[in-house]
Amino acid sequence: MSRSSSAARQPCRRRWAMPARRSSRRPRRVDPFLSSRSGAEPMHANDIKRLRSPRRAVLLATVLLALAPAGAGPACAALIGSAATPARTSASTTLRVCADPADLPFSSNQPNRPGIYVALARHLASQLGRPLSIVWAPTDQDEEMLHKTLLAGTCDMFIGVPAAAEFLDGKVILSHPILTAGYALVRPAGSGIDDDAALAHHAVAVQFASPPQDMLSRRQDVDAVTVMSPEEGMADLKGGQVQAALLWGPSAGYLNQAAGSGYSITPLQGRHMQWQVAIAFAPAARTLRARVDRALSDDPGFMQQQARQYGFPGSGSGIQQAAVMNEVQTLKVPAITKDTAPSQDLPKSETAQDQPGPAAAGDKGTREAAFTPAGGDPVAGHSMFNGNCAHCHGPDAVTGDGRVNLRLLQVRYGAGMDQMFYHTVTHGRIDKGMPNWSGVISDQQFKSILAWLHSVQAKA
Template sequence: MPATHLDKRTTSRTTWTHASIPTLAVILSLAAPAFRAGADEIKPLRLCADPTNLPFSSDNASMPGFYLELGQALGKALGRPVAYNWYKSYFGKRTVRVTLLGKQCDAMIGLPLSEDFMGPAVIFSKPLITEAYVLVSAKDGKVSSIDDLKGKRVAVQFLSTPQNLLAQLDEIEKVTVLSPEEGMKVLDQGKADVAFIWGPVAGWLNKTEYGDRYAIQSTEGLGLSWISAVGFAKTSIELRDQVDAALPSLETTIAGLIAKYGFPTDRPVKFNAAPTATKHAFLPASQALPIVLAQLTTVAAATPEAVSAGREVFNGTCAHCHGPDAVQSERRIDLRLLNRRYGDDMRETYWKTVHEGRPSKGMPAWNEVFTDEQLDNVYAYLLTLQTPSN
C-alpha cells in the first residue's frame, strides 16, 4: 500500500467512532422507534484503519482523515455504527492478511483496485479516487515532463517508482529521501529543485504546512498511479454490493473530502517512455517479447502465455525484493541486467540460483515451492525485461 508512511510497531485495538459508548447510546435513544427496537441486532461496520497516517486516517477525532470520514459516511448510508480495528499499515499486505483476511474487520478503505493485489482473496468496491506520485516545484517552475527535470536536483523516495524511473538518467541529480515529508522538507530548504513524491501526502502537507506555496503536478504511468477502492474479504460479496449501492450518493461527500485533505486533482502528465536503453521494459509483455528474444537466445517456453504466467508468479513472490515487474533502482538486485551480467551464462545462473538460493544474501531456494515449469515461466518473463547489452 504505497500511500502509507508509518511507524514500525503495530497496534491493534477497536474503538467506536463516537467519543464513547454512552454517547452512542444517547444518539441511538433519539432515533426512530423502529431503529431503537432493532438496535441490539445492528452490528457495527468494522473498518481496518491506521491510527497515524494522515491525510488518510487518524485516531484524532478532530481530524480523522479522508478514509475514516468516508467510512463514517458509508456507515451512515448503510444505517450501521462504525468501529475501527487499528493496525499500522507499514507492513503492507501483511496488514491486510492480519486484519481484513483475519476477520478482525469487515472492510478496508483505500486498497489499490488491482487483480495483482492479494489475488482472489480480496474483492473490491467500485472505484473511489485515483492516487498518484506528483512533481512538486515552485509555482514559477512547474514541471510538465521528464525533460523538464534535466539539470535539476530531484528529491525522490527511496525504493519508489520515481526513483526507479530516474535511476539511469545521469543528467538528473537525485536526492534520496525516505518519505514525502522529508521530500517536502528538502525542497523547502532549497536542497532540491523538485520533489517527486507520493501525491496525497504532498498535497496535504502543501495545504497544511507550506501555505499552498508549491505547484503540484500529478503523473500517471506504470507504477505511478492507480485507482483506490474499498477492499473486502472474498466472502463479503453482500456487503460489497451494499457499499457499491451507497457510493453514488456519496459523490459530493467524496469531492468535499478531496478538497479538505488537499488531494491533487489536476490533469496528470503521462510518463510512458523510459530511457532509451530500457524502453522495452515498460512495454506490455506481449509487445516486449519479440523485441527481447530477437536479441537473446531463443527459449521455446517463452510464449505469451508463459510470460503472463511467469509475471504473475514473479509479482506475487519476487517483487518484494526485486520490485514490481522487476523495476528496481538497486543495480545489484536489478534483474533487468541479468543478460548484461551473465551473457550466455544467464540461463544457467538463473537456474542454479532459483534452485539452490543464495542464503548469505537472503535469497531462498524456490525449487520446493514452485515447479520447474513455473520457474521456466518466470525466466521467460524475465527475458522480456532485459536491458540489451551495449
C-alpha cells in the first residue's frame, strides 16, 4: 500500500467489527471480545486476531499481550490442553507452555532475550517446583495454532489472552489478570505533545486497522499517516516525517528501549484502547490455575520488573497488576453527532430504493446527478485514496469486510455508482462515523478518487 499523509483529513472511518495485534508482523484482526470480568473494555476486533474466524477475528487480531511464556501478541489466544486432557499437577511433571519463537517483546527462542512470556513461564515453573518445557508454536495463524497445540493437549498453559470469561466461548479457564496492555502515544521527549489537543496540526503516524486509527479519523485537525507496524511508525518518527505516533504500546516501548529510550510513551485511555491479559488453561486444570494464581500474587514485583526490562509503556512508574494504570493521561475525542458535525445530512440506507436520485434539491442535487469521473486523474486519485480513505476501506481499497469494500460499488449500484459516490462523500453517514467532506475535498479531487475506483471495480 502506498502511504501518504492526508492532505486534509480522513474522509471515512473504519467500522467496528474486529481487533488487531501490534508487533513487527503484518497487522492482524480479531472479533471483539466481551467485557472482561475485571471490567476492562472489550478488544477491538483488530487486536487479537481472528481467534474465531470472523475476519481473522481481527486481521491481526492483535494479539493482546499478557505476560508469560507463551504466546505472542495481539492475536494469540490460548487454551490449555483440551477438556479431555487430564490436568497435570504433579510437582515432578513438566510444565508445558506454548510460546512464539519470534515475537519480542512477548516471547523469543533467544536465550539472552526470552521475552516477558518466557520469563514468566520460567518464574512460574520455579515457583511450582516443576521442570519447564517451552513448546514453540508460531502464532501467525492463531486459530490453527490453537487447535494443534492447546486444544490438542500439547500445552498446559498459554500466556497472553484477553481476560474475558467469554473468551473462546468459555472453552478455557483463565488466571487472574496479570497485565494491562494496549495502544500508546509516542513522541520525542520534551516535545510538548502530551494530550489530544496537542496533536492538532501535527503529522501523526497511526497503525492501520487499529482503534487509534478510528479515533483519528474523527479528527479534522490532525494529519494522519497510516503505517502498517510499530517499526514503521517509529522509523517515521526518527526520520521526522511525523511528530507523534499512536502505536501498539508494548512493541513501541520495546523498540524505544532498544534505540536508547529517546521517546516518551503514554498509554492511551478510552474505549478499546487497553485490555487486561491473562493465562489460559484447560477446564480440567483448575488445580494448576489455582497454584499459578497463588504464585503470581505471592510475587507481584516480578511482573513490574519484567515490564520495565522490556520497556512496557507506563512501567517506569510501576505497572499495577490487574488494573489499568490510573496515572496515565487520557486522550479524549469528542463524539461526532448530528448536532456537532458541520453541515451533515442524516445518512441514507444502502438499499436500492433509498439511493440518491435527481430529486435532490438545489444546485447540489444538480451537481450530484451530473457527477462523473471525467477529467479526474486516477494516479492522483489512487494516492489520495490511500492517504485519506484506507482507514476504513483498506489500502488500495482491499478489505475483507464486504460492507466497506469500494471495489464492489459497480456491482452494487451499477449505473448509479457515480451518483452514490458523490452523494455519500458530500452528505456523510453520521451513523457510520463518516462526515460530510464537501468544502474540504474539492470536486476535482473527488473526480480523481472516483476515476481510480472505476479502474479497480470487480466484475459483476
